[in-house]
Amino acid sequence: MAPPSRRSPRRQPRPLSHRAVLGCWTEHAACGPWHRPRGLEPGDWQPDQLGARTELAIEVCAACPVRGQCLRHAMTTGEPVGIWGGLHPEQRRHVT
Template sequence: MANASRLPGRAEHEWRWQSRAACRGLGSERFFHPDGERGDDRDARDRAAKRVCASCPVRVQCLRHALHVQEPYGVWGGLTQEERRALHNPLRASA
């Protein structure tokens, strides 16, 4: 679960970008793995999500949000949870 203390709150202007997201209305199953999904299935899901993100007009805002709230699940702004974690802890990613 995202760190709720980092969420921007009820200020509508903080969330307006979501209405322009390429993923809007596509369903969360493309961006969030079911429990236990691994290997080729997981990789295929990540690639499909990243294709949507690649053409998204608010990709930067989405990624910025995910990094700010330390979103622990799913593809946000074109990065998986593992890729976002590596940005927070580059030494761990190179190990």
């Protein structure tokens, strides 16, 4: 009699995480949940309109160690909304 097969059942593919989509640079982003200043929420980087909290979020971006990678991501993927690399969509339209 043959020994039982030791093959494991086929695994289902895992869904892509934000890290797989955006890259590991997001772990160092100043807007990430582990670095974000108190009082700012993720929505402050995805505003419907610019306001005082969004301006503060943009200031956080100015000192972010991965600001360049963030802006490059937005420019490469054509992010239509949100603050990326310290720039809102209107500002990004004028970057060449």
